[in-house]
Amino acid sequence: MFPKPIHRSAAHWQVFYQGMLPLVMILWLLPLIAVAIFSIKPAVDFTNGNYWSWPSSFEAVENYGKVFFASDMPQYLLNSIYITIPTVIGAVALSCMTGFALGVYKFKGNLLIFFFFVAGNFVPFQILMVPVRDLTLDMGLYNTKTGLVLFHIAFQTGFCTLFMRNFIRALPFELIEAARVEGVAEWRIFWFVVLPLVRPAIAALSVLVFTFIWNDYFWAIVLTQGVENTPVTSGITSFNGQYRAAYHLMSAGSIVAALPPVMMFFAMQKHFIAGLTLGSVK
Amino acid sequence: MLFNVKKTVAAATASTLLATGAFAGSHALSGDLVIFSDMSNPAPRAVMEGMIDRFGAMHPNLNIDLTVIDRENMKTQILNFTSANAPDLTNWYAANRMIPFVDAGLFEDVSDLWAEDEFVNNLASTKGALTLDGKQWGIPYSYYQWGVYYREDIFNELGLTEPTTWAEEKANCGKIVASGRACYTIGTKYLWTAGGWFDYINLRTNGYDFHVQLANGEIAWTDPRVRQTFANWRELIDMGAFVKNHQTYSWQESLPFIVNGDAAAILIGNFAVAPLREAGLNDGKLDFYQFVSINPDVALAEDAPTDTFHIPSLAKNKENAKEFMRFVVSAENQTLINAGDALGQLPINAQSAVDDDKFLNQGFAMLSTNSPGGVAQFFDRDFPAEMAGMGMEGLQEFMVFPDNLDEILERLESARADIY
Structure with missing residues (x-):
């Protein structure tokens, strides 16, 4: 099932592997490398058709300076933070509770409710576009951060519940029973017994949800507009002027926008991988 | 996405002397003038604010309230605000883009302005673009060839x-x-x-x-x-x-x-x-x-796509708005706001001066003297x-x-x- 470790294959295979690996990696990263190079080019290189060759001058300071000091990017970044952090807290908090309820209590319809949460994951979100937009309009939440946060929490809770429920289900049930025998109230069991045990799951889930929400573009353009509420993913498009698109600034902006989730990944790498594999390996 | 810039006249300092000459005869206005503008890119925005400073200096007792709306958002918001809480002036586009608002009775007929000498003599090139059903529904401030x-x-x-x-x-x-x-x-x-x-x-x-x-x-x-x-x-x-x-x-x-x-x-x-x-x-x-x-x-x-100002029918200060329109199309103001260091486009008023720019000069000459057939607005604005x-x-x-x-x-x- 697992691929054979490379150091156990024949010598010429190892050489081939070591030669191909960097090549494939560069090929795979090519679009990202292009964006990075675009971000230090001057605007004139795009009018000259000088897309792929050496930049005619290096404008890194100029371009990134403009992104930070002469555009609305700082506001967009701030919006992204205001949208992402409450969503992470909300979705994780809710799913801890739903996960506890579905994982610990045996009641009629438990499985049915659980399936509803899971099924929610399989709804293609595009079909929700029009109803959700109308709903937020009617509730007065259109073009507010609150509207976006509430929707994200609602939509992410499905996946998060699946995740937490399975994790809590896998805890040794004896711990909970022991607490019950001691006469501990149910909410105290949740707070003092279960929550400390699921801390790794919470960490993993937070990292995952953070990247999901930070990188969301679809709902950002559907539910918000304008500088005040738009997160950075759709804010980057404001570098499209009335007539001209500033490709160099858009590239610089994209790099800046991509940094937080990347840093998050490196800082929390362990949790991230745990999050992706949790439950898949027993 | 709304930015409020309140220009109370007391603050509009000493530049009073500057602009009065060209407008000898127009009486000083008072009351309010509320403007919603989509001139949100940096250069157009500076132009809009400059116009308000100069107009405010001419009318020290007028309260001008400017709200700048992002150019794209304007396209979705204009229906909302012209049908409810209307400003006295709003930016929009000429020709068929006006139809929904004219048909719904949301734009004010400004044909009386277009009957004035200044309009008849110097703004003929864009009159067709602002005419629907034989009446004019707004005034132009800039176009390009x-x-x-x-x-x-x-x-x-x-x-x-x-x-x-x-x-x-x-x-x-x-x-x-x-x-x-x-x-x-x-x-x-x-x-x-x-x-x-x-x-x-x-x-x-x-x-x-x-x-x-x-x-x-x-x-x-x-x-x-x-x-x-x-x-x-x-x-x-x-x-x-x-x-x-x-x-x-x-x-x-x-x-x-x-x-x-x-x-x-x-x-x-x-x-x-x-x-x-x-x-x-x-x-x-x-x-x-x-x-x-x-x-x-x-x-x-x-x-020659033309950018415009209109008065919503629900506006409260229509006379002030019309005076602002006269100010916008005046030759002096047209020269100033379309210069290379401002909008960098063509002035509408035939008496305006064009920046010394090879292409602006050729475009201005073409549109003011060699376009007898009329001025279309471009496919996606005309259709x-x-x-x-x-x-x-x-x-x-x-x-x-x-x-x-x-x-x-x-x-x-x-x-x-x-x-x-």
Whole structure:
């Protein structure tokens, strides 16, 4: 099932592997490398058709300076933070509770409710576009951060519940029973017994949800507009002027926008991988 | 997305002396003037704020309240605010883009302004664009020309001169193609550039009035005169006049062809000059000519998209708004706000001075003296939005597969039946 470790294959295979690996990696990263190079080019290189060759001058300071000091990017970044952090807290908090309820209590319809949460994951979100937009309009939440946060929490809770429920289900049930025998109230069991045990799951889930929400573009353009509420993913498009698109600034902006989730990944790498594999390996 | 800039007049300092001269006779206003503007890019925004400073200085007792709305958001918000909490003035666009608001009774008729001497004598070039049902519904503040921007150095190398007739245009193009270049670069990925070509060939083949009737749905797409437009266009396509694979480029991505000398010209608006200059095409290499005449019997008419101010019917201070309109179109203000360091476009008032810029000068001369047929607004502003969308798709398809013309026209014709 697992691929054979490379150091156990024949010598010429190892050489081939070591030669191909960097090549494939560069090929795979090519679009990202292009964006990075675009971000230090001057605007004139795009009018000259000088897309792929050496930049005619290096404008890194100029371009990134403009992104930070002469555009609305700082506001967009701030919006992204205001949208992402409450969503992470909300979705994780809710799913801890739903996960506890579905994982610990045996009641009629438990499985049915659980399936509803899971099924929610399989709804293609595009079909929700029009109803959700109308709903937020009617509730007065259109073009507010609150509207976006509430929707994200609602939509992410499905996946998060699946995740937490399975994790809590896998805890040794004896711990909970022991607490019950001691006469501990149910909410105290949740707070003092279960929550400390699921801390790794919470960490993993937070990292995952953070990247999901930070990188969301679809709902950002559907539910918000304008500088005040738009997160950075759709804010980057404001570098499209009335007539001209500033490709160099858009590239610089994209790099800046991509940094937080990347840093998050490196800082929390362990949790991230745990999050992706949790439950898949027993 | 709303920015409030309150300009109370007490604050508008000593510049009072500056502007009064030109407006001798207009009495000082008082009360309020609420303006919603979509001039949100940095340069236009400075222009708008500058106008308010100068107007405020002339009317020290007037409270001017400016709200700047992002240019894209304006398109969705204008219906909301003109039908409820209306400002006294709002920006919008000329021609058919006004129809929904005029039909719904949301814009105020300002025909009385257009009967004043200043308007009659100096603003005639854009009157048609602001007229619907025989009345005028707003005033223009800026426009820019369209035309053929070409590589003068390539023309010199091949011994070509600026053409004025269709035969000369095609003869030039033949020589350019023979030299291994394309005559015109174009990027039709976002469709509208093809609309420019259709506008011009149709305006030159059938004239302004026919073009407007077509835009208003009064003429069938399958009409033989429309087919004649496409037949003329096809002559260029069959010559290989356009760069290949143009459907994959945006207009900006089509610029390298002209910059690198793989194409000799581009039909585009004046906004293309700035990037072309930055890319090294100085005034010795780049030049401009008016789109050639095709049918000698029709008067020359141009595309010149016009930006405007309107008074919502629900406005509370209409007299103040009208005074501001008079101020906006005055020759002095027009000169100032359209200068190269401001909007960098063309003033509407025929008495205005144009910045000393090769292309602005040529455009101003063309539009104020050599466009007797009228001024169109551009395909996607003249045709209703839905028709424009389908129409431009059809135009792009025609440029790539000219043999599909019958099918395309049938499709547009059935769309016309649904849309109007």
